[in-house]
C-alpha cells in the first residue's frame with residue numbers, strides 16, 4: 001500500500017541504479033543513497049540493462065571502465081531502453097576524448113573516483129531533479145495536447161450550435177413570407193363573408209380561390225421546415241429535376257399576391273424553351289422570392305421589377321465577371337459551370353446599393369431596413385441555397401439606376417413525362 005501524508009500520497013521515491021564491477025564502490029554508493037532513493041545494483045552491463053527493462057530507472061551511475069560491456073556502451077544501451085533516463089558516469093583518469101564521447105551520448109554528468117560524499121550527493125540530486133522536471137514537462141505537454149483537443153471539440157460544438165441557431169432563424173424568416181400571405185387572405189375572406197349565414201355563388205368562388213392559395217402557402221411552410229430539418233440532420237436527398245418555367249409560374253402567382261409588391265410594376269419572362277434544374281423547387285422559389293421582395297422593398301416610390309430567365313448554351317466566361325465596388329460574383333469555386341446554364345435575373349429600377357454597403361449585404365443579420373422591417377437574413381439564405389445548388393450569384397448595382405441580381409444554375413433537358 002502506498003504511504004500517505006495528510007496532504008495526499010507521498011511523492012514517489014526516485015529509483016537509482018548503481019553499476020560497477022567492483023563491489024567496494026557499489027556498496028558505498030548504496031550506503032549513501034539507500035535512505036533517499038530506491039536503490040538497484042548491478043555488477044555488469046547486461047544485468048543493468050535487464051533491471052532497467054524490468055522497472056523504471058530515473059538515474060543510473062555507471063562506472064566507465066568495466067570488464068565486458070564498457071560504461072560508454074552501457075550508457076548508449078540504457079538510453080535506448082529509456083531515452084529520458086539520466087546517466088552519471090564514474091571516471092578514474094579518463095581521457096578527455098572518452099568524456100566528450102560520454103557527453104555526446106547524452107550522459108548528464110560525471111564524478112571522479114575516488115569520490116567525495118558532498119559531490120556525489122549533489123550530482124545525483126541534480127540528475128534526479130532533471131529527471132523529475134523532464135517527466136513533468138512531458139506530462140504537461142500531454143495534458144496541453146489533451147486540453148487543446150477538448151478546446152477544439154468545444155469550438156466545433158459552438159460552431160454547430162451557431163449554425164443550428166442560424167438555421168432556426170432562417171426557418172422563421174422563410175416561413176414568415178407564406179404566413180403573411182395566409183394571414184392576408186384569411187382577413188380578406190373574413191371581410192367578404194363576415195358573419196353572413198348564407199354564401200352567394202360568387203362568394204363561394206372567391207373563398208375557393210383564396211383557399212387554393214392558402215393551401216399552396218401552407219404546403220410551402222411544411223416544405224421549408226422539412227428542408228431545414230434536412231440541413232440539421234445533414235440529409236442530402238437525391239434531388240429531383242424540376243422545370244424552370246413551372247417554377248417561374250408558381251413564383252408569378254406568389255409575387256402577384258405578395259404584400260411587398262404594392263404599387264410596383266412587375267413582369268416575369270420565362271425561358272423560350274424550358275430546361276430543368278437539379279434542386280428542390282421550394283429552394284428555387286425561396287431564392288427568387290427573397291430577391292423579388294428585396295427589389296420591391298428597395299424604395300418607397302413606385303418602380304419596376306423584372307424577372308427574366310435566359311439559357312446559355314455554353315459555360316459562362318467567368319473572367320468577364322469582374323468584382324468591383326458595384327459588382328460581386330459569389331460561389332465561383334463551387335459553381336458547376338457546365339452547359340447549359342440557366343440565368344434568372346431580378347432587376348429593379350430602385351436607388352441601387354451604396355458602395356460601402358455592398359460588401360455587407362450577404363452577411364447574416366445585416367439590414368438597412370430597421371429592426372421591425374428586416375431581419376437581414378434574406379440574402380444570406382439566397383447565397384446559401386445557391387451554393388448548395390452548385391450555382392453562382394452575381395450582383396450588379398448602379399446608384400440612381402437600379403440593381404440586378406442574377407442566379408446562374410447548371411441545367412439539363414427536362415425529364416420526359418412518364419407515360
Ligand SMILES: Nc1ncnc2c1ncn2[C@@H]1O[C@H](COP(=O)(O)OP(=O)(O)OP(=O)(O)O)[C@@H](O)[C@H]1O
Pocket residue numbers: 173290294295298348350351352353357361362366367368369373374375376377378379380403
Ligand atoms: N434590390 C436591392 N436594392 C437595394 N438594396 C438592396 C437590394 N437588395 C438588398 N439590398 C440591401 O441588402 C440588405 C440585406 O438584404 P437582406 O435580404 O439580406 O435583408 P433584408 O431585406 O434587410 O431583411 P429581410 O430579408 O429579413 O427582410 C438590405 O437591407 C438592403 O440594404
Ligand SMILES: [Mg+2]
Pocket residue numbers: 290293294374377378379
Ligand atoms: Mg430581404
